[in-house]
Amino acid sequence: MSDDLYDEFILDHYESPYHRGHLAAPTAVHEDENPLCGDHVQIELLVDADDRVQEAWFDGHGCAISQAAASILVHEVEGKTLAELREFQARDMLDLLRVRLTASRQKCGLLSFKILKTLIYGLDERRQQSQAPAD
Amino acid sequence: MTIPLNPETCGVDFSPERAAAALERRFDVECIRRDFPILHKPLPNGKPLVYLDNAATTQKPRQVIGKIVECYENYNANVHRGIHALGDRVTTELESAREKVRAFIGAGDIEEIIFTAGTTASINLVAVGWGRRFLTTGDELLVNEAEHHANLVPWQQAAQATGARLKFIPLAANGTLDLTALDELLTPRTKLVALSGMSNVTGAVNPVREVAVRAKARGALVLVDAAQSAAHGGIDVRNAGIDFLAFSGHKLFGPTGVGVLYGRRELLAEMEPMQFGGNMIRRVRRESSDFADPPARFEAGTLPIVEAIGLGAAIDYVTAIGWDAIVAHERALTAQAWGQLSQLPGLKIIGPGAEQRGGIISFTVEGIHPHDMAELLDRCGVAVRAGHHCTMPLHAALHISASTRASFSLYNTSAEVDALCAAIEYARQVFRRG
Ligand SMILES: Cc1ncc(COP(=O)(O)O)c(C=O)c1O
Numbered sequence: 001m002s003d004d005l006y007d008e009f010i011l012d013h014y015e016s017p018y019h020r021g022h023l024a025a026p027t028a029v030h031e032d033e034n035p036l037c038g039d040h041v042q043i044e045l046l047v048d049a050d051d052r053v054q055e056a057w058f059d060g061h062g063c064a065i066s067q068a069a070a071s072i073l074v075h076e077v078e079g080k081t082l083a084e085l086r087e088f089q090a091r092d093m094l095d096l097l098r099v100r101l102t103a104s105r106q107k108c109g110l111l112s113f114k115i116l117k118t119l120i121y122g123l124d125e126r127r128q129q130s131q132a133p134a135d
Numbered sequence: 136m137t138i139p140l141n142p143e144t145c146g147v148d149f150s151p152e153r154a155a156a157a158l159e160r161r162f163d164v165e166c167i168r169r170d171f172p173i174l175h176k177p178l179p180n181g182k183p184l185v186y187l188d189n190a191a192t193t194q195k196p197r198q199v200i201g202k203i204v205e206c207y208e209n210y211n212a213n214v215h216r217g218i219h220a221l222g223d224r225v226t227t228e229l230e231s232a233r234e235k236v237r238a239f240i241g242a243g244d245i246e247e248i249i250f251t252a253g254t255t256a257s258i259n260l261v262a263v264g265w266g267r268r269f270l271t272t273g274d275e276l277l278v279n280e281a282e283h284h285a286n287l288v289p290w291q292q293a294a295q296a297t298g299a300r301l302k303f304i305p306l307a308a309n310g311t312l313d314l315t316a317l318d319e320l321l322t323p324r325t326k327l328v329a330l331s332g333m334s335n336v337t338g339a340v341n342p343v344r345e346v347a348v349r350a351k352a353r354g355a356l357v358l359v360d361a362a363q364s365a366a367h368g369g370i371d372v373r374n375a376g377i378d379f380l381a382f383s384g385h386k387l388f389g390p391t392g393v394g395v396l397y398g399r400r401e402l403l404a405e406m407e408p409m410q411f412g413g414n415m416i417r418r419v420r421r422e423s424s425d426f427a428d429p430p431a432r433f434e435a436g437t438l439p440i441v442e443a444i445g446l447g448a449a450i451d452y453v454t455a456i457g458w459d460a461i462v463a464h465e466r467a468l469t470a471q472a473w474g475q476l477s478q479l480p481g482l483k484i485i486g487p488g489a490e491q492r493g494g495i496i497s498f499t500v501e502g503i504h505p506h507d508m509a510e511l512l513d514r515c516g517v518a519v520r521a522g523h524h525c526t527m528p529l530h531a532a533l534h535i536s537a538s539t540r541a542s543f544s545l546y547n548t549s550a551e552v553d554a555l556c557a558a559i560e561y562a563r564q565v566f567r568r569g
C-alpha cells in the first residue's frame with residue numbers, strides 16, 4: 001500500500017487508461033456519478049453464454065482517482081465469471097488501487113465498484129425474469 | 136499601505152499593535168493575523184496553514200470567539216423570557232446585535248432584521264413565506280444560472296408550487312450576467328428578481344443597484360443573496376433599492392448556525408411564517424392563533440442566541456478595521472493572484488477580469504482535475520475548494536464539471552498568493568506536466 005495517492009500506478013492508469021471507450025454491442029451498461037465532485041463513469045460489459053466477462057470498457061471524466069480506478073477495474077474483471085465478481089468486495093477494490101485513500105477520496109475510488117455491483121445485480125435480475133415461468 | 140481606518144472602534148478589544156495601527160490609520164495585515172488563532176496552528180503535516188477557502192467559511196477572530204465564551208460564561212439564558220438578571224442581559228445583547236446588523240446593511244428599522252440559520256434558511260423563508268402566498272400561475276421569477284443552489288432551488292420549488300415560471304438572465308461567455316436584454320426579460324408579470332451581490336465562483340460583483348432600478352420600473356421586487364458580498368464591502372439596502380437581503384454569519388467572521396434576512400417592513404408585514412411555535416405568537420387559543428409582528432413572527436423557537444451575539448461582535452470587528460481598508464487589501468491580493476495565476480501554463484481563470492471581481496478566483500488547470508489539484512495543494516498547506524461549489528448550472532453553462540477556487544480575505548498575505556502559485560506548480564510536477 002502506498003501512502004502517496006498519486007503514485008505511478010494511479011497516474012499511469014489515469015494518463016493511459018486501459019479500455020477507455022465503448023463496445024459495439026454490450027450485454028450491460030451502467031453509469032453513475034459522484035455528485036460531490038462530479039466524477040462520472042460508465043462501464044460496459046460483454047458477458048458470454050458461460051457468464052464470463054469477455055470484455056469490459058469504461059468511459060467518463062473526473063479526478064485521477066476515479067478514472068484510474070475505472071481503468072484498473074475493467075482490466076481486473078475481464079475473464080472473470082459473474083459468480084467470481086459477486087464475491088468481489090469494496091475492500092478488494094481498495095486493495096487493487098494499491099494506495100491508501102483518505103475518507104473523502106474513497107467515494108472517488110469506489111465509484112466504479114458501485115457501478116460494477118449494480119451491473120451484476122441488473123444481470124441477475126434479468127436472468128431471474130427470463131427464467132420465471134410465463135403466466 | 137496607508138488607508139483611512141474607521142475612527143469608530145465600536146468597542147472592539149484591540150491588541151496594542153492593532154491600536155497602534157489604528158492610530159496611524161494603517162492596514163497592517165500582520166496585526167490582523169494575530170487576531171485569528173487558527174492561522175498560527177500548524178497543520179497535521181507540519182506545514183503552516185495558507186487558508187484560501189474563505190468563500191466557504193471565514194476564520195474567526197478572537198474578538199468573536201471571546202464574545203461567545205463571554206456569553207456562555209457570564210449571561211447564558213434564554214431571551215425574551217426569564218424575568219431575571221441573566222435573561223435581561225442576554226436579551227439586551229441579542230437586540231444590540233440586531234441593531235449592529237441593521238446599521239451594517241443600512242436598514243431603516245430594527246424590526247426588518249430577522250435572525251435565521253443562514254443564507255439558505257433566509258432565502259427559503261422568502262420563497263415560502265412570500266412566494267407561496269403571493270405568486271400565482273403565470274407570474275415570473277427572474278433568476279440566473281450563476282447563482283448558488285441556495286438562490287435557485289427555492290425558486291424552482293416556489294414556481295412548481297404556485298404555477299409561476301422561472302426566467303433566466305442570460306450569462307456572457309465568462310459567466311457574468313448579460314444585462315443587455317434585461318428590460319425585455321422584465322415584464323409586468325415579473326414578481327421578483329433574485330440575484331447574488333457577488334458570485335461565489337467567478338467572484339463577479341453584480342450591479343445590484345442597476346438591476347434594482349430596472350426591476351422597480353416594472354414593479355418587481357429584488358432579493359439579494361449577499362452570502363459572499365457581505366464579507367467584502369458595505370451594503371446599503373435602502374440606497375441600492377433591495378427588498379430582501381440574505382447572508383450568513385459564518386462567511387463574515389462570525390459563528391455558524393446564524394444568518395440574517397432583511398425584508399422591507401411592508402413586505403414582512405404581509406409574509407406568512409414558515410415555522411410555528413414559541414416566540415412567534417401573540418395569542419394562542421385552542422383551535423387557532425394570532426402571530427406576533429416581525430421579526431418575532433419569523434423567529435419561532437429558541438434563536439441561535441449566542442451565535443447572533445457573536446455575529447454582532449464580528450460586525451464590530453470588520454467595522455472597526457473599515458471596509459475601505461479591507462476592500463483595498465483584498466483587491467490588491469486579487470490583482471496579484473490574477474496576474475500570477477494567468478501566467479501559469481494550462482491554467483484558465485473563470486469569470487471577469489480582476490477589476491470586476493471581489494476576492495475570489497476559480498480556475499481549471501489542463502490535465503489535472505480540481506479534486507486532485509485541491510488534494511495536492513492541501514499537501515503544501517494551501518486550503519482551497521474544489522468541485523462545483525453548489526453551482527451546477529453555472530458549471531454546465533461554462534462546459535466544465537468542476538473547478539478549483541481560491542478565495543481571499545482580510546488576513547491573507549501577498550506571500551500566501553505566492554504559496555498558492557508554487558503549490559500549483561508542485562501539482563503540475565506530480566502530474567508530470569511541469
Ligand atoms: C452565494 C452563496 N449563496 C448562498 C450560500 C449558502 O450559505 P449557507 O450555507 O451559509 O446557507 C453560499 C455559501 O456557500 C454562497 O456562497
